[in-house]
Structure formats: C-alpha cells, structure tokens
Amino acid sequence: MERVAVTGLGVVSSIGVGIDQYWSALLSANSNPTNVSDPYANMANRLLYGIDDRSVNGAGPGRATGAGHPGRASAFAVTATTAALRDAGLDRDAPAGTGVVIGTGVGDVSLFEDVPAGATPPDGPDRFPFKVSSVLAAHFGLDGPVTSVSTACSASAYAVSLAADLIRDGAADVVVTGGTDSYTRVGVACFNRMGALDPVACRPFDAGRLGTVFGEGAAIMVLESESHALARGHDRPYALIEGAGWSCDGHHPTAPEAGAAQIVRAMHAAMDEAGVGPGDIGCVVPHGTGTPLNDVIESRGLAAVFGEATATLPLYSLKAMLGHTGGAAGGFALLTAALIVDRGVVPPNVTLAEPDPLCPVRLDRDGLTGPVDHALVNAYAFGGNNISVVIGRG
Amino acid sequence: MAEVGAAVVLTGAGLVCPAATGTAELLAADPDAGPDPMHNGAGGWFDPVPHLGARGWKYLSPATRYLLAAGVLAIADAALDPAALPAESMGVVVGTNLAANPVVERLDRTVIAEGAAMLSPAEAPNFSVNIPAGHVSMRHGMRAFNVSLTNPVVAGVESVLMLAASIRRGRAAVGIAGATEERPEDGWASEGACCFVVEGADHADRRAAPGRAAPGRAAIVGGFCRFVPDGSGPAVWERAVGRPLRELLARATDGAALPYAGPGGCGGFGRRVDDHCRDVSAAAGVDLEARRYLGDDGRYLTASPLLQLAGLLAEHGRGLVVATAPHGHVAALLIDPVPTHS
Numbered sequence: 004m005e006r007v008a009v010t011g012l013g014v015v016s017s018i019g020v021g022i023d024q025y026w027s028a029l030l031s032a033n034s035n036p037t038n039v040s041d042p043y044a045n046m047a048n049r050l051l052y053g054i055d056d057r058s059v060n061g062a063g064p065g066r067a068t069g070a071g072h073p074g075r076a077s078a079f080a081v082t083a084t085t086a087a088l089r090d091a092g093l094d095r096d097a098p099a100g101t102g103v104v105i106g107t108g109v110g111d112v113s114l115f116e117d118v119p120a121g122a123t124p125p126d127g128p129d130r131f132p133f134k135v136s137s138v139l140a141a142h143f144g145l146d147g148p149v150t151s152v153s154t155a156c157s158a159s160a161y162a163v164s165l166a167a168d169l170i171r172d173g174a175a176d177v178v179v180t181g182g183t184d185s186y187t188r189v190g191v192a193c194f195n196r197m198g199a200l201d202p203v204a205c206r207p208f209d210a211g212r213l214g215t216v217f218g219e220g221a222a223i224m225v226l227e228s229e230s231h232a233l234a235r236g237h238d239r240p241y242a243l244i245e246g247a248g249w250s251c252d253g254h255h256p257t258a259p260e261a262g263a264a265q266i267v268r269a270m271h272a273a274m275d276e277a278g279v280g281p282g283d284i285g286c287v288v289p290h291g292t293g294t295p296l297n298d299v300i301e302s303r304g305l306a307a308v309f310g311e312a313t314a315t316l317p318l319y320s321l322k323a324m325l326g327h328t329g330g331a332a333g334g335f336a337l338l339t340a341a342l343i344v345d346r347g348v349v350p351p352n353v354t355l356a357e358p359d360p361l362c363p364v365r366l367d368r369d370g371l372t373g374p375v376d377h378a379l380v381n382a383y384a385f386g387g388n389n390i391s392v393v394i395g396r397g
Numbered sequence: 398m399a400e401v402g403a404a405v406v407l408t409g410a411g412l413v414c415p416a417a418t419g420t421a422e423l424l425a426a427d428p429d430a431g432p433d434p435m436h437n438g439a440g441g442w443f444d445p446v447p448h449l450g451a452r453g454w455k456y457l458s459p460a461t462r463y464l465l466a467a468g469v470l471a472i473a474d475a476a477l478d479p480a481a482l483p484a485e486s487m488g489v490v491v492g493t494n495l496a497a498n499p500v501v502e503r504l505d506r507t508v509i510a511e512g513a514a515m516l517s518p519a520e521a522p523n524f525s526v527n528i529p530a531g532h533v534s535m536r537h538g539m540r541a542f543n544v545s546l547t548n549p550v551v552a553g554v555e556s557v558l559m560l561a562a563s564i565r566r567g568r569a570a571v572g573i574a575g576a577t578e579e580r581p582e583d584g585w586a587s588e589g590a591c592c593f594v595v596e597g598a599d600h601a602d603r604r605a606a607p608g609r610a611a612p613g614r615a616a617i618v619g620g621f622c623r624f625v626p627d628g629s630g631p632a633v634w635e636r637a638v639g640r641p642l643r644e645l646l647a648r649a650t651d652g653a654a655l656p657y658a659g660p661g662g663c664g665g666f667g668r669r670v671d672d673h674c675r676d677v678s679a680a681a682g683v684d685l686e687a688r689r690y691l692g693d694d695g696r697y698l699t700a701s702p703l704l705q706l707a708g709l710l711a712e713h714g715r716g717l718v719v720a721t722a723p724h725g726h727v728a729a730l731l732i733d734p735v736p737t738h739s
Contacts, residue, residue, distance in 0.1 A: 043508070044508075047514075070724035116501075130581070130585060134549055134724055137549060137722070137724035146624050147623065151547040153527055187501075190524055190525075194521075195514075197522070250542060251489070251534045251542050252534075386532075
C-alpha cells in the first residue's frame with residue numbers, strides 16, 4: 004500500500020505564524036490567553052488565545068474568488084497553505100488533481116458574527132458558512148477531491164485521515180489538509196453557559212483546571228504519496244501518516260462516555276492500521292482540553308491502552324500553549340507530532356500548578372530529546388466523535 | 398470521497414421536507430409546484446411525534462429533528478434492526494450546510510441583547526454543526542464512527558460515497574448516510590432531510606434485507622467529487638469532470654438509457670456541468686434520460702441531490718445523480734441494480 008508522507012507544513016497560531024516561529028514558541032513553554040476585544044461578547048469569560056489579524060496576510064475581508072470572500076478561518080487557512088505548499092516545494096506548480104480536505108468546526112462564522120458590527124450580510128457563495136475548502140481550492144487553483152469535514156473538535160484529525168485515504172486509494176497524489184477555526188462569539192458564549200471554560204488559562208491535567216479556553220488558527224499539512232514525492236526528488240518528509248482509528252461514543256451530545264471504551268478502541272485501531280503496538284509509541288499528543296471530566300477519561304483510556312507504561316510515556320499537552328482551537332485542534336496536534344518525530348524533540352510542557360492525581364500521565368517540564376519513531380494523536384469532540392492517528396518518522 | 402465498487406448497496410431511504418414525507422410522496426410531488434409551504438416559519442410544517450415519539454426532542458434543533466425522522470424512515474424501509482447489530486459495526490455520515498447557522502444566529506441575538514447567561518444550557522450544544530449526526534448515533538447505538546461533511550450543496554452526495562468507502566475499508570458494515578438542513582431566516586433555502594441505509598452487500602444478504610427487486614434497492618457503483626476552479630480551461634474540465642465521469646459510466650452494468658438527475662439551482666456553473674455531463678455521456682454512447690424530483694432546483698441544499706437519488710432509487714433502481722455548488726464543487730454518484738449471484 005502507498006505510504007503517505009508529510010512533505011510541507013504551514014501554521015497560523017496565537018504563538019506564531021510560520022513553522023520556525025511556532026516551534027520556537029513551543030520550546031519556550033510560555034503562553035497566556037487575553038480577553039477578546041469583541042464589544043458584543045456579552046459574557047463573563049472572554050478569554051481567548053487569539054491572533055492579531057495584522058500578523059496574517061489576507062486576514063479579514065480578502066480577495067474574493069469564485070468561492071466567495073474568505074472569512075477569518077479561510078484567511079488563516081490561505082496563509083498557512085501558502086506556507087505549506089512553499090515548504091513542500093509545490094508553490095509554483097501544484098500537481099494536477101491536488102486535493103483539499105479541511106476540518107473546521109465553525110467555518111467562516113466571522114462573516115455572520117461581524118454583521119451586528121456593521122458588516123455586509125453574507126450573500127451569494129458567502130451564505131455557506133463551511134466554505135474553507137472551497138476557498139482554498141479556488142485560491143490555489145486545485146482541481147482534485149475537495150472536502151470539508153466538521154466533526155467539531157476532531158474535525159481536522161478526521162480530515163487528515165480522509166486525506167491519507169485519498170492518497171492510499173489512488174484518488175490523489177497530493178492533498179492539502181489540516182484544520183482552521185477562528186473565534187466564535189456564539190461558541191464562547193455557549194461554553195460560558197455550559198460552565199465549561201477556565202477563568203485562568205487552558206490547563207489540561209492540572210488539578211485546578213475548570214474547563215477549556217478557546218484558541219484560533221490554522222494548521223495545514225501537505226500530504227503526498229511517497230512515490231510521488233520521491234519522483235520529484237523529495238526524499239526527506241517530515242513524517243508519515245501511518246494509521247487512523249475512528250469511533251463514536253454514541254452516548255451524549257457533549258459528555259464523553261465514562262468507561263472510555265470507544266476512545267480505547269480508536270487508539271487500538273490506529274495502531275493496528277499503522278502496524279505498531281503500544282510499546283512502539285514514543286509520544287502522545289492527547290486531546291487534553293482542560294475540561295475536568297474529559298481529561299480524566301482520556302487518562303483512563305491511555306491507562307487501558309498503555310498499562311503501566313503510561314507513567315513513563317511522554318505526553319505533549321499542546322492545548323496548554325494554543326488553547327482549544329476547536330476544529331483545528333487535531334490538525335495542530337498532528338502538525339506538532341510531525342515536528343516531534345522529525346526533530347526528535349518533545350517540547351517542554353507548560354508547568355502545572357498541581358498535577359491531577361486522577362490523570363497519572365507524564366508531562367515533562369523540560370522536554371525530551373531523542374528519537375521518536377511513532378507518535379499517537381488523539382482528538383475527541385461533541386457527539387462522541389473520536390479519532391486517533393499514528394504518525395511516524397519519515 | 399473515494400471511488401467505491403459495487404459491493405455496497407442502498408437498502409432503504411427516508412425523507413422529510415415541507416412538500417413530502419417518504420419516497421411515495423416524493424414521487425407524487427410536483428417539482429415545479431413552487432416554493433414550499435412553510436406554515437409557521439421554520440419547522441412549522443413538521444410534527445416530530447409520529448417519527449420521534451412524544452418526548453425527547455424538545456431541545457433538539459430543527460435540523461436534528463428532521464434528520465432523526467428521515468433516519469427512522471430509512472431504517473424502517475430497510476427493515477434494519479440496529480439493536481440486533483454490533484454497535485461498532487454501524488457508522489453515520491451526514492452532510493449539511495445550515496444545520497447550525499440559523500441556530501447560531503438566534504443564539505447570537507440573545508448573547509448580544511441579553512448576555513450568554515440567558516442562553517438555554519440544553520440548547521447551547523446546538524451551535525455545533527455535528528450535533529444532528531451525533532443524535533443519530535445516540536438514538537440507534539451506532540458507534541463505528543460519526544462524521545459530518547459540510548461542503549456546499551454536494552456534502553450529501555459525499556456522505557453516501559464516504560460511508561460506502563468506509564464500509565469497503567472495513568470501518569463499518571452498515572450505516573446511515575444523509576443530509577439535513579434548517580431554513581435560514583431570510584428564506585433563501587428550504588429545509589428537510591433525506592437518509593439512506595448504506596450496507597455492504599454481503600451484510601445485507603446475511604441479514605436477509607428485503608429481497609425486493611429494483612426499484613427500492615440498488616448497488617452503489619461509484620462516484621466522484623472534484624473541484625473546478627473559476628475560469629478553468631478545457632484541460633481542467635476534462636480532468637475534473639470528463640475523465641471521472643467516463644470511468645464511472647463505463648462501470649454501469651445496464652446498457653439501456655440511464656435515468657439522470659442533473660445539477661439544479663447552481664446557476665451558470667450548474668448548467669455548464671450539466672452540459673458537460675451530457676456531452677461526455679453522449680460521446681461514451683450512454684443515453685441520459687433526464688429525471689426530476691422535488692428539490693431539483695437545489696432548494697434543500699445538501700439534501701436536494703439526495704432527494705434526486707431517493708427518487709431514482711424508488712422509481713428506477715438505477716441512475717446517475719450529479720450535484721454542483723456554485724463555488725466549483727462537482728459530485729456524481731451512480732447506482733445500478735444489485736447484482737444477482739445465481
């Protein structure tokens with residue numbers, strides 16, 4: 004079966020635009036949310052790991068294409084995709100039939116939420132909120148399979164899995180994939196009402212955590228069949244997408260299933276498809292949102308899969324740096340895992356005030372250096388939409 | 398998503414929209430009858446009780462209610478008993494564009510005028526567009542996976558293709574694929590849902606799915622989803638539409654004229670795709686016979702092409718559906734009679 008290589012990366016995040024800035028920020032292990040400057044955000048908790056649009060080329064109302072005007076999520080994705088294609092050496096001539104599979108939880112919701120502030124109501128193609136993939140395909144002139152995935156907070160991990168499937172099935176040689184989401188006033192308001200936000204920061208696995216804190220941004224990867232990459236002389240991919248496992252709790256609209264049965268099944272399925280076992284995994288990038296129940300249940304699932312080794316298995320708690328980027332979260336986790344296996348470095352985790360004894364996982368404060376042959380990424384979502392992905396060294 | 402072979406079948410269909418409930422009413426409905434009767438605004442035409450029972454749906458969004466109802470009808474049509482099957486063998490894929498947006502606009506007004514504290518905590522999760530699909534999994538215990546696709550207009554067709562591909566890949570044996578929409582407040586689109594039971598052919602045989610001859614049951618021969626960027630020349634049209642369509646038509650098992658539900662409601666781009674499909678088919682020696690069903694004008698967005706599929710399935714048991722979105726999306730799906738083994 005054709006192997007799926009990660010040959011280009013691009014990122015727009017609250018801690019940096021571009022891979023070098025992003026990685027450098029991860030190594031600093033220092034990040035804090037600020038209050039969003041939205042005069043209509045009539046709510047108690049307004050914290051956000053936000054992006055200054057001035058740092059993003061094309062953010063805000065950008066160049067319209069046949070697919071309409073990009074909202075902030077599309078603008079983030081255009082910027083990150085530009086960088087990813089350049090990184091892959093495909094910016095001048097993306098191959099015919101290049102695909103696009105993007106995960107997003109709320110799409111270009113900014114076009115709608117800006118209306119009360121005087122923006123023109125979306126019309127024509129802009130009336131479709133989930134058109135990020137359309138905008139990317141139109142902007143870059145890509146004519147392959149183009150899909151938009153919206154499984155809430157696991158959307159972009161599913162997108163990457165589906166993109167890898169397209170390559171394995173021979174439907175495309177190159178696919179632009181990942182995720183993007185921007186601040187949503189309604190989303191933050193709903194999490195306020197559900198009591199699911201932390202008033203301090205996103206603090207996964209900390210005993211004092213009280214919920215999550217949203218972030219925003221885009222994480223884009225160029226996936227490519229290994230044979231296509233080799234044929235054009237690209238023999239040093241960041242990583243390989245080795246396997247994915249899907250499952251659904253089918254339990255509750257928002258709460259995870261306490262027994263962790265389905266997230267355990269997803270992790271095992273991902274490793275089975277990758278042809279590896281728990282002992283081969285050198286690092287886990289967990290879903291880890293900071294929501295009290297979710298972190299405990301994910302820890303329970305990790306213990307069921309890795310047994311006693313859970314205590315020594317390095318975790319990298321990414322959301323402590325970025326906040327919860329919604330539908331982009333899985334994409335950020337996979338992009339970060341690609342950097343981890345490529346560079347043989349697990350960045351230092353943000354220091355916890357007090358590790359939660361109900362989450363007995365290993366979060367190194369100083370980071371780790373050494374080969375990581377395979378990393379496991381978990382992404383979970385409303386509706387119990389679970390996915391695990393194994394990413395390996397290229 | 399990926400092309401699929403004939404080992405996956407459609408074994409049931411269900412639909413609810415303002416002008417029709419179920420495939421019999423779909424076939425009887427006049428696609429030219431004009432705008433839908435909406436009665437008391439969004440959802441006013443729809444009574445959840447016959448489909449969902451007296452309780453349990455109060456806090457569900459309209460799009461969730463429609464989807465659940467269409468799913469119940471599809472499951473009944475397929476004589477599927479989800480409770481008798483392993484939960485991990487059943488998947489769900491749903492296409493939608495506006496399942497959440499009208500909810501988001503309503504919630505936003507409350508946030509701005511009264512504050513987040515005035516939101517209903519029971520309704521707050523409905524801001525997430527994957528909640529309708531999640532409720533299908535919860536109701537029927539379908540735990541293989543649950544995916545929501547949101548490409549403009551074509552996401553419904555994609556949902557069927559993706560579930561079929563996932564069944565072929567072994568991620569599920571059977572499941573629900575469908576689409577659902579809520580009417581936006583300014584009424585530029587209508588609302589409703591359409592679902593199918595999609596099933597591995599061997600699985601359908603084992604559980605003795607209704608052995609009806611077509612119409613009513615059909616094999617998914619295959620399909621494709623591509624993008625034609627604005628201003629593309631002939632080479633792109635050939636690569637994105639011409640070649641995959643020719644390859645698809647070559648896999649049709651019946652040489653007779655092919656019932657065809659082409660793209661509607663997408664303006665010039667849809668007409669151009671329609672013309673291209675007719676030209677490619679004629680050159681391939683395939684005679685397309687146009688068929689139109691309720692929603693062929695695209696008013697139900699992602700559900701519109703699935704209503705065309707439901708119509709072809711019920712009336713002919715074979716046919717080609719082509720859907721487009723004005724952004725540049727093209728999706729096609731071909732169904733044929735289920736092969737017999739004797």
